[in-house]
Amino acid sequence: MQALLVQLKYELERFRASEKSIESVFIGGGTPSTVAPELYEPLFKMLQKYLSANIEITSEANPNSATKEWLRGMWKLGVNRISFGVQSFNNDKLKILNRAHSPEDAIEAIKSAKEIGFVNLSLDLIYATLGDSKALLKHDIQTAFTLPINHISAYALTIEEGTPFEKKPHMAKETLDITTWIFEEIQKHGFTQYEISNFGTYQSQHNLGYWQYKNYIGLGSGAVGSLDQVRLYPTSNVENYIKNPMDIKSEVLTQEDIKIEKIFLGFRSIVGVHQNILNKEELKRAQLLYTEKKLSHKDDVFYNVDYLLADEITLFISS
Numbered sequence: 001m002q003a004l005l006v007q008l009k010y011e012l013e014r015f016r017a018s019e020k021s022i023e024s025v026f027i028g029g030g031t032p033s034t035v036a037p038e039l040y041e042p043l044f045k046m047l048q049k050y051l052s053a054n055i056e057i058t059s060e061a062n063p064n065s066a067t068k069e070w071l072r073g074m075w076k077l078g079v080n081r082i083s084f085g086v087q088s089f090n091n092d093k094l095k096i097l098n099r100a101h102s103p104e105d106a107i108e109a110i111k112s113a114k115e116i117g118f119v120n121l122s123l124d125l126i127y128a129t130l131g132d133s134k135a136l137l138k139h140d141i142q143t144a145f146t147l148p149i150n151h152i153s154a155y156a157l158t159i160e161e162g163t164p165f166e167k168k169p170h171m172a173k174e175t176l177d178i179t180t181w182i183f184e185e186i187q188k189h190g191f192t193q194y195e196i197s198n199f200g201t202y203q204s205q206h207n208l209g210y211w212q213y214k215n216y217i218g219l220g221s222g223a224v225g226s227l228d229q230v231r232l233y234p235t236s237n238v239e240n241y242i243k244n245p246m247d248i249k250s251e252v253l254t255q256e257d258i259k260i261e262k263i264f265l266g267f268r269s270i271v272g273v274h275q276n277i278l279n280k281e282e283l284k285r286a287q288l289l290y291t292e293k294k295l296s297h298k299d300d301v302f303y304n305v306d307y308l309l310a311d312e313i314t315l316f317i318s319s
């Protein structure tokens, strides 16, 4: 936490942050709920004058470590949104995912957060794992909607390098059918899909900021920052980061890199793609997709009508 403070001071200068210029804060990880609220206090003190009014401040949390005390402590610091890593409300599935919490822990943690005052509450669900059935996923979604949440993130299980599942690739079982079905099930409950994995009556300002290609400070070991054309990578080795929080590698993106990223992010979300960033050929291809009703168009911006085709559309337009 002290190393984070050192890096924060450095980044506020690098980004020439002015008073009230920070639009959103997101505490992610790892698992922020394993760190006591008082250890975040110096960071919030240093950030105070840079925070805009009515700012969205989110923290991720795992149900087993998000105690009432932790939630109350984060609330007092100014955190006003919690994203709970629930994953499922099925005990056997939580065991398969090797999660440390029970469905009851998750339900209690979310209800506690509401009692403490949090209005913006989100939960994460993981789907397309071995053992998943529509009945199981339906129960997960129905249980989620009995809770005081206004946002859901739904992720298909991916096999990540360097994780125990790497040796068990069969754990991930995504099919177009199950993904399409889960998107529809969540929307049946009145949550709008505003990005390929995100649904709600509330939209996360922080996530939207990434997709709108805004600059962001990335604090911490393994985090990523973005300042105009430069991507910033603090060392992902925690010990080295503590020794030297300024051990940050930078990558200068080309205009082409940035354009591809804007197209990719724009078609995976409600942000869309402004026609001004497209060259003549790309614009022609976008207009073709528009005539085929695969894209809509409003105020010089192309919008994707089916997020499941986002990657193909990006490849087609930028090829």
Ligand SMILES: C[S@@+](CC[C@H](N)C(=O)[O-])C[C@H]1O[C@@H](n2cnc3c(N)ncnc32)[C@H](O)[C@@H]1O
Pocket (backbone or CB within 6 Å): 028, 029, 030, 031, 032, 060, 061, 062, 084, 085, 086, 087, 124, 125, 126, 155, 156, 157, 158, 159, 160
């Ligand atoms: C950045 S992670 C937060 C880390 C969190 N503390 C955890 O335990 O996973 C945010 C969310 O990503 C999702 N996630 C984590 N690992 C995943 C995987 N291998 N495949 C798909 N989603 C994953 C989970 O829903 C998790 O709540």
